[in-house]
Amino acid sequence: MVKYPGGYQKNNNNQSLARGKSNLGKGLEDDINKTNEYYLVYDLAVVHKKPTTIQVVNVRYPNRKMAEITKAFYTTPSTTDYNGVYKGRAIDFEAKQTSSTTSFSFSLIHDHQIEHLQKVINHHGIAFIIIRFSTLDETYYVEAQKVINLYFQKRRSIPYKWFLENAYLIPYSLTPPIDYLKVIDQLYFKGDTDGKQKWKLRWN
Amino acid sequence: MVKYPGGYQKNNNNQSLARGKSNLGKGLEDDINKTNEYYLVYDLAVVHKKPTTIQVVNVRYPNRKMAEITKAFYTTPSTTDYNGVYKGRAIDFEAKQTSSTTSFSFSLIHDHQIEHLQKVINHHGIAFIIIRFSTLDETYYVEAQKVINLYFQKRRSIPYKWFLENAYLIPYSLTPPIDYLKVIDQLYFKGDTDGKQKWKLRWN
Numbered sequence: 062m063v064k065y066p067g068g069y070q071k072n073n074n075n076q077s078l079a080r081g082k083s084n085l086g087k088g089l090e091d092d093i094n095k096t097n098e099y100y101l102v103y104d105l106a107v108v109h110k111k112p113t114t115i116q117v118v119n120v121r122y123p124n125r126k127m128a129e130i131t132k133a134f135y136t137t138p139s140t141t142d143y144n145g146v147y148k149g150r151a152i153d154f155e156a157k158q159t160s161s162t163t164s165f166s167f168s169l170i171h172d173h174q175i176e177h178l179q180k181v182i183n184h185h186g187i188a189f190i191i192i193r194f195s196t197l198d199e200t201y202y203v204e205a206q207k208v209i210n211l212y213f214q215k216r217r218s219i220p221y222k223w224f225l226e227n228a229y230l231i232p233y234s235l236t237p238p239i240d241y242l243k244v245i246d247q248l249y250f251k252g253d254t255d256g257k258q259k260w261k262l263r264w265n
Numbered sequence: 266m267v268k269y270p271g272g273y274q275k276n277n278n279n280q281s282l283a284r285g286k287s288n289l290g291k292g293l294e295d296d297i298n299k300t301n302e303y304y305l306v307y308d309l310a311v312v313h314k315k316p317t318t319i320q321v322v323n324v325r326y327p328n329r330k331m332a333e334i335t336k337a338f339y340t341t342p343s344t345t346d347y348n349g350v351y352k353g354r355a356i357d358f359e360a361k362q363t364s365s366t367t368s369f370s371f372s373l374i375h376d377h378q379i380e381h382l383q384k385v386i387n388h389h390g391i392a393f394i395i396i397r398f399s400t401l402d403e404t405y406y407v408e409a410q411k412v413i414n415l416y417f418q419k420r421r422s423i424p425y426k427w428f429l430e431n432a433y434l435i436p437y438s439l440t441p442p443i444d445y446l447k448v449i450d451q452l453y454f455k456g457d458t459d460g461k462q463k464w465k466l467r468w469n
Contacts, residue, residue: 107384109344112316115334130319133334140313144348146355149389153350180311185353 089158089193089200092238093143099237106242108145108152114138140177147242148250151186153178154205154241158193164218165192175212178205187249191241192228194221201228202244293362293397293404296442297347303441310446312349312356318342344381351446352454355390357382358409358445362397368422369396379416382409391453395445396432398425405432406448 093110100106119132141155155178157169170190181188188205201224211219229244297314304310323336345359359382361373374394385392392409405428415423433448 101384104384104387107381107388107390112318112342114316115319115321115337117317117319128339130337130339131335133319133321133337135332135334138316146357146385146388146390149354151350151353151355151390177311180305180308181350183308184311184350186311186350186355 088195089156089191092200093156093191096237096239096241097143097145100242106145106147106152108143108147110143111138111140137171137173139173141174147187147245150249151181151184152188152245153181153186154189154191156191156193158195160196162194162196162221164220165194165224166218167212167216170208170212175209179209182206182209187245189241189245191231191239192224194224197221198233199224200231200233200239202231202241203228204248292399293360293395296404297360297395300441300443300445301347301349304446310349310351310356312347312351314347315342315344341375341377343377345378351391351449354453355385355388356392356449357385357390358393358395360395360397362399364400366398366400366425368424369398369428370422371416371420374412374416379413383413386410386413391449393445393449395435395443396428398428401425402437404435404437404443406435406445407432408452 090110097106097108097110100108114136115133116136117130117133119130121129121131123129141153143156144151144153146152155170155174157165159165159169178188178190182205190203190205190208191200192203193200203224207227208219211223229247231239231241231244234240294314301310301312301314304312318340319337320340321334321337324332324334326332345357347360348355348357350356359374359378361369363369363373382392382394386409394407394409394412395404396407397404407428411431412423415427433451435443435445435448438444
């Protein structure tokens with residue numbers, strides 16, 4: 062049985078029809094960028110994609126005020142792609158998609174991204190992974206800790222069925238495409254039903 | 266500011282700082298990177314510098330597994346340089362240094378960085394600016410809101426004397442060079458004297 066945060070009902074309105082499956086490669090990234098922009102415009106959260114990590118080798122200066130990079134390479138990122146702030150809390154996540162219909166391979170996540178997510182959790186940040194099964198057109202919110210636990214069991218992949226039990230399906234909509242804050246609200250801010258209550262950080 | 270092809274912007278103070286006065290510009294950045302690494306190693310916080318924003322124009326593929334960027338430009342970042350998580354809270358800051366001994370010029374901060382810091386504050390993140398008067402060898406922690414308030418008073422600069430009254434001098438040490446978490450502890454976590462108490466997020 063698929064979990065639905067907050068009594069969500071599965072939106073069966075032909076997600077694949079609504080969106081099309083033409084640009085699978087950039088699809089998830091675009092959807093998340095649009096979502097973050099929506100959150101920013103409607104002042105719900107401040108989340109940004111980190112710039113791609115690039116190692117610059119050569120730079121030339123055609124004139125005094127201009128720098129042109131003439132040789133550079135993409136490097137492996139040491140953290141996740143997205144982070145920001147929501148209701149005071151640090152949120153941090155990675156987004157991955159797979160065309161497989163049966164499993165999600167751990168080869169899609171870097172070791173240091175796993176380490177990074179664990180650190181964020183240790184420091185009480187909200188860490189998760191958004192995983193899209195692009196062929197099935199299903200996008201899941203998965204708490205990072207659950208994925209990390211499987212990772213340390215030396216699994217090579219996570220079966221699709223595992224997601225049905227352990228992850229949260231994020232219904233596709235247009236405003237915004239991937240409304241992951243709804244899942245966060247259910248998991249971390251249940252008392253905040255109208256979104257208007259003030260939070261307080263208190264110490265035991 | 267005039268926009269140039271490739272997203273390059275002329276008169277970018279940051280870049281001329283980073284380039285022309287490279288030693289000056291890198292000193293503070295190095296100190297902060299070392300500090301963040303110290304925090305990471307001793308498991309005190311998870312803070313990273315965001316990669317430099319670069320717009321890639323041309324890429325060539327010398328072989329199937331290699332991508333070499335042959336033309337790219339530095340672009341103006343839309344957020345601050347540093348962010349992360351400390352005791353669950355999102356922290357977000359920018360670091361700037363000036364060789365002036367009398368004032369800090371607002372030309373060193375981009376408009377959208379001011380906007381970004383305001384958004385982080387609105388969402389209850391901990392937002393600040395680390396400002397170094399390099400000639401005086403003094404590094405200050407300034408709450409972002411105070412700087413933003415002056416910014417909206419259309420000030421062109423902030424007098425050095427203002428910092429003595431309104432900012433927090435961060436003593437230089439080796440472990441770590443710029444111990445800004447100490448200031449954050451005083452401002453936001455006063456109850457947490459031994460750093461071991463557990464926090465709780467509660468709703469009014």
